[in-house]
Amino acid sequence: MTIFRNVQAELARFRMRVLVASVAVLVCFGLLAARLFYLQVLRHDDLQAQAESNRTAIVPIVPNRGLILDRNGIVLATNYSAYTLELTPSKMVNVEQTIDELATVVEIGPRDRRRFKKLREEAKNFESLPIRNRLTDAEVARFAAQRFRFPGVEIKARLFRNYPYGDLASHLIGYIGRINSAEKEVIDASDDAANYRGTDAIGKLGVEQSYETHLHGITGIDAVETSAGGHATRRLSSQPPTPGDTVQLSIDIKLQKLVEDLFDQRRGALVAINPKNGEVLAFVSKPTFDPNLFVEGIDHDNWQQLNESPDKPLLNRALRGTYPAGSTYKPFMALAALSLGKRDPHTIINDPGFYMFGGHRFGSPENERGGPMDMHRAIVESSNAYFYSLANDLGVDAMHDFMAPLGFGQITGIDIQGEVRGVLPSQAWKRSYFKRPEQQKWYAGETISLGIGQGYNSFTMLQLAQAMATLANAGVQFTPHLVTAIQDSRSGVRAQVPVPTARNLGLKPEHVEIVRNAMVGVTQSGTSARVFAAAGYLSGGKTGTAQAVSLGKNEKYSAVRTEERKRDHALYIAFAPAEDPRIAIAVIVENAGFGSASAAPIARRAFDYWLLGQYPSEEDLVATQKGQSSAPIGKPRQASDMAWPPARVNVSASVAPTSSASAVTPP
Numbered sequence: 001m002t003i004f005r006n007v008q009a010e011l012a013r014f015r016m017r018v019l020v021a022s023v024a025v026l027v028c029f030g031l032l033a034a035r036l037f038y039l040q041v042l043r044h045d046d047l048q049a050q051a052e053s054n055r056t057a058i059v060p061i062v063p064n065r066g067l068i069l070d071r072n073g074i075v076l077a078t079n080y081s082a083y084t085l086e087l088t089p090s091k092m093v094n095v096e097q098t099i100d101e102l103a104t105v106v107e108i109g110p111r112d113r114r115r116f117k118k119l120r121e122e123a124k125n126f127e128s129l130p131i132r133n134r135l136t137d138a139e140v141a142r143f144a145a146q147r148f149r150f151p152g153v154e155i156k157a158r159l160f161r162n163y164p165y166g167d168l169a170s171h172l173i174g175y176i177g178r179i180n181s182a183e184k185e186v187i188d189a190s191d192d193a194a195n196y197r198g199t200d201a202i203g204k205l206g207v208e209q210s211y212e213t214h215l216h217g218i219t220g221i222d223a224v225e226t227s228a229g230g231h232a233t234r235r236l237s238s239q240p241p242t243p244g245d246t247v248q249l250s251i252d253i254k255l256q257k258l259v260e261d262l263f264d265q266r267r268g269a270l271v272a273i274n275p276k277n278g279e280v281l282a283f284v285s286k287p288t289f290d291p292n293l294f295v296e297g298i299d300h301d302n303w304q305q306l307n308e309s310p311d312k313p314l315l316n317r318a319l320r321g322t323y324p325a326g327s328t329y330k331p332f333m334a335l336a337a338l339s340l341g342k343r344d345p346h347t348i349i350n351d352p353g354f355y356m357f358g359g360h361r362f363g364s365p366e367n368e369r370g371g372p373m374d375m376h377r378a379i380v381e382s383s384n385a386y387f388y389s390l391a392n393d394l395g396v397d398a399m400h401d402f403m404a405p406l407g408f409g410q411i412t413g414i415d416i417q418g419e420v421r422g423v424l425p426s427q428a429w430k431r432s433y434f435k436r437p438e439q440q441k442w443y444a445g446e447t448i449s450l451g452i453g454q455g456y457n458s459f460t461m462l463q464l465a466q467a468m469a470t471l472a473n474a475g476v477q478f479t480p481h482l483v484t485a486i487q488d489s490r491s492g493v494r495a496q497v498p499v500p501t502a503r504n505l506g507l508k509p510e511h512v513e514i515v516r517n518a519m520v521g522v523t524q525s526g527t528s529a530r531v532f533a534a535a536g537y538l539s540g541g542k543t544g545t546a547q548a549v550s551l552g553k554n555e556k557y558s559a560v561r562t563e564e565r566k567r568d569h570a571l572y573i574a575f576a577p578a579e580d581p582r583i584a585i586a587v588i589v590e591n592a593g594f595g596s597a598s599a600a601p602i603a604r605r606a607f608d609y610w611l612l613g614q615y616p617s618e619e620d621l622v623a624t625q626k627g628q629s630s631a632p633i634g635k636p637r638q639a640s641d642m643a644w645p646p647a648r649v650n651v652s653a654s655v656a657p658t659s660s661a662s663a664v665t666p667p
Helices: 002-042 044-055 095-102 110-122 137-145 181-188 206-210 212-216 253-263 300-308 326-339 375-380 384-394 396-406 427-433 444-450 461-472 509-524 600-612 618-625
Strands: 056-061 075-087 129-132 153-162 176-178 201-203 220-226 232-239 246-249 268-273 280-286 349-351 354-357 360-363 371-373 483-487 494-496 540-546 569-576 583-589
Touching: 002 044, 075 095, 075 137, 110 129, 110 300, 137 153, 201 206, 201 212, 206 212, 253 268, 253 280, 253 600, 253 618, 268 461, 268 600, 326 375, 326 384, 326 396, 326 461, 326 509, 326 540, 326 569, 349 384, 354 384, 354 444, 360 384, 360 444, 371 375, 375 384, 375 509, 384 396, 384 444, 396 427, 396 444, 396 461, 461 509, 461 569, 461 583, 509 540, 509 569, 540 600, 569 600, 583 600, 600 618
Parallel strands: none
Antiparallel strands: 056 220, 075 129, 075 153, 176 201, 220 232, 246 483, 268 280, 268 583, 349 371, 354 360, 483 494, 540 569, 569 583
């Protein structure tokens, strides 16, 4: 009986074990089925995409960068395709040794090594870095035959930017350069990050920078099937890149070149504007630089030469250089006096050659004759004494409030980045600028020099040109702009960039006419009469001479005894033709002395080109470069007869768009 009960108990335990095992098996199969359902049904699309990505690779195709043209369609920036030899340091055991071995196959010079080292320091996150650009077909063939020796080294076909006229208009066109780490972080965080895959360079300055979104284009892609080793076996699909848009400027590059040639080796700036719409016709900063140096990554020697030069060739003087306006400020002072009712144009102020205020003698060296001055004669003969007294009558804050709408000390809003504000002083400005209380107080004597554009006044040539254009256009002001049209690369449609809305400053026509007539008098019987003798048009202008450094009390200025870089600046503002102005100019020649001797002759020849189609004779060009000309000498040439492209420029690269080149290794 006992044995029977034991058997029954064992049987019961066995059945329980079988049941538990069965349940466990069923649970396992249930979990397996659930997992299969999760993978096969719920995550089907996701896993299929992952599996697809394991056998495919997406290769970005960098688009052709858009062209930059001048107003007449002359190409100022274009592209060409060339092979580069590139290294990926993370795939190498010894980078320097690899470079040494590569040098036995492909020529690698010291400049290439220095540039590579600089790129490696600044762009550590990039997959590959170029050690040599523009390889010849023979070099490509030699490397291809020995490629097995160099893991981490490959040849890529890349697009390169080319500026066919070298340093001509470099500050306004700008340049492109390799994306640095900070820029890469900004791009990666932006909505446009995907569009910059494979892109090595972006606009760094000028139009290249400010119109980057238009010029870059849309990156294309190649979807390729890859082997287990990651090598491409066949192309699965392709989406071609969309080239960047073509950007057309308002600049006349031939006028630009003429002005740059007239400056020659002298430092300075010139801005020419169409008063009727704000188009910038010339935008000159001298000295210039060659933007092609930056395309492949500038080497140490060239960078040091540009960055440490006392002439500061990288400084855009038209946009960022600030200067006292000198006597070119006087027409605007007269306009302020008329508009604010502070002085009748017929009021007589005696000019004995100086002005006394607070026991201090303020000189008036520009006016040679002196004597009684009304407003017209004070502008024509550039009487300092007249405008010293006017500044005292107006006061600093009234001057500030009138001059600010004209653009002095303000951001003009031109369509390139980097503009500086300069200084249009006021009592509030001085309180915020200086730290110590004794420095913050405004003294009446400080107001006097402001009347002749000196003192704290500090403006850009762009601001001075805008103010001149506004006065020439009877108080109707346009925002200066460089780009007039953008042509869509896909549709070919050329869209005009809308002209910024005009702003009427509400100047009274009779006040404008008084000042403009006086400026015409400057060119007929005043300080620039010799320069504009026998001109085929009537123009208005104002010469200016501005101190580069302040003089001590009782110290007299002598150009002969003063170091060249501390001598006075020469300025000139002008508009023409007087009856219907189509061009307004502001020009400065640094440390060149009187505006009538060095600045006005440049403006005269720019007017001759723009209004008469005339180009200076060779002898006149040389004389003007030396600051030794007044009215043109010799027989002027016809601008239409001047050869283009000019001699001594780099036009070796094609000026037509190249086809896009993907980053693939040649066979």
